[in-house]
Amino acid sequence: xxxxxxxxxxxxxxxxxxxxxxxxxxxxxxxxxxxxxxxxxxxxxxxxxxxxxxxxxxxxxxxxxxxxxxxxxxxxxxxxxxxxxxxxxxxxxxxxxxxxxxxxxxxxxxxxxxxxxxxxxxxxxxxxxxxxxxxxxxxxxxxxxxxxxxxxxxxxxxxxxxxxxxxxxxxxxxxxxxxxxxxxxxxxxxxxxxxxxxxxxxxxxxxxxxxxxxxxxxxxxxxxxxxxxxxxxxxxxxxxxxxxxxxxxxxxxxxxxxxxxxxxxxxxxxxxxxxxxxxxxxxxxxxxxxxxxxxxxxxxxxxxxxxxxxxxxxxxxxxxxxxxxxxxxxxxxxxxxxxxxxxxxxxxxxxxxxxxxxxxxxxxxxxxxxxxxx
Ligand code: MG
Numbered sequence: 001x002x003x004x005x006x007x008x009x010x011x012x013x014x015x016x017x018x019x020x021x022x023x024x025x026x027x028x029x030x031x032x033x034x035x036x037x038x039x040x041x042x043x044x045x046x047x048x049x050x051x052x053x054x055x056x057x058x059x060x061x062x063x064x065x066x067x068x069x070x071x072x073x074x075x076x077x078x079x080x081x082x083x084x085x086x087x088x089x090x091x092x093x094x095x096x097x098x099x100x101x102x103x104x105x106x107x108x109x110x111x112x113x114x115x116x117x118x119x120x121x122x123x124x125x126x127x128x129x130x131x132x133x134x135x136x137x138x139x140x141x142x143x144x145x146x147x148x149x150x151x152x153x154x155x156x157x158x159x160x161x162x163x164x165x166x167x168x169x170x171x172x173x174x175x176x177x178x179x180x181x182x183x184x185x186x187x188x189x190x191x192x193x194x195x196x197x198x199x200x201x202x203x204x205x206x207x208x209x210x211x212x213x214x215x216x217x218x219x220x221x222x223x224x225x226x227x228x229x230x231x232x233x234x235x236x237x238x239x240x241x242x243x244x245x246x247x248x249x250x251x252x253x254x255x256x257x258x259x260x261x262x263x264x265x266x267x268x269x270x271x272x273x274x275x276x277x278x279x280x281x282x283x284x285x286x287x288x289x290x291x292x293x294x295x296x297x298x299x300x301x302x303x304x305x306x307x308x309x310x311x312x313x314x315x316x317x318x319x320x321x322x323x324x325x326x327x328x329x330x331x332x333x334x335x336x337x338x339x340x341x342x343x344x345x346x347x348x349x350x351x352x353x354x355x356x357x358x359x360x361x362x363x364x365x366x367x368x369x370x371x372x373x374x
Pocket of ligand 1: 224225226249253255258
């Protein structure tokens with residue numbers, strides 16, 4: 001069956017931003033992630049993302065319920081689009097979207113697809129409401145002008161053939177390529193919010209738009225205890241710590257990862273790790289709990305949540321954990337897909353009281369806050 005293919009362009013250099021804007025975080029989300037989420041929730045069947053080496057790694061880590069393919073971008077926007085079109089198989093409609101327009105909604109994408117099915121093409125655009133004057137001081141007739149946005153959707157063969165004819169690849173949008181190949185584009189009204197992240201001064205606008213779409217903040221709590229025994233490794237937050245005893249458990253018994261996993265699952269009301277990774281399942285014998293935490297995070301993202309922050313306290317009489325805290329935070333932030341500044345790990349000694357104080361066990365208590373974007 002013919003498919004609707006969504007193409008996200010994320011291979012640009014972002015020279016006006018001074019850094020790779022596709023990897024910047026706006027309220028915790030990268031532009032690529034926001035576009036991918038909009039595509040995921042739209043009627044698009046498959047997603048192709050044009051990437052650089054840097055963005056490829058990030059895309060690879062993003063969970064998505066729809067098939068996602070990456071294609072290396074070219075020297076110009078046009079070359080990147082052409083590479084993506086060549087990688088689209090059995091496509092009926094191609095929806096091309098600039099990754100920097102990361103406030104796009106599933107609704108705009110769906111409208112572009114519906115109208116392209118009807119008219120052969122559908123280009124998101126806006127009328128001009130400002131006075132426009134050129135450098136010769138001539139005021140242009142704004143009623144004769146339109147601002148081009150993306151998504152721009154086309155019947156697949158029409159746009160692929162247009163790009164094949166366009167050897168130069170210098171057009172700054174797909175509609176330009178389509179017109180050059182004698183296409184007669186159909187325009188539909190975009191949304192004012194569907195702006196392009198271009199300059200550092202744009203960030204405040206993007207943050208405030210995303211804040212409006214963020215749902216209620218939710219908190220989860222997690223607690224776990226494992227017994228200290230001889231002949232086992234001591235692994236906390238993915239760090240192997242040199243100590244005469246280790247933690248007993250079916251997996252690697254990383255009690256810190258387990259407590260954080262439960263806090264994240266709790267915040268999303270998705271059960272607990274015992275439910276998702278039962279200790280009766282041989283698949284999890286000796287399992288690396290950092291990888292389990294990564295899988296918990298995938299589940300959390302599949303349900304539309306992102307992590308705001310995580311805080312954990314390890315209660316252990318011995319050994320000294322302070323030298324290992326930074327490495328733990330790094331491992332945990334990697335698994336959670338958030339900046340290290342959003343992950344806190346603290347250690348406390350119980351003053352020789354209780355089972356932790358008697359070296360019988362180590363306990364971790366953790367909280368996680370999550371938010372859902374609508
Ligand atoms: Mg456990």
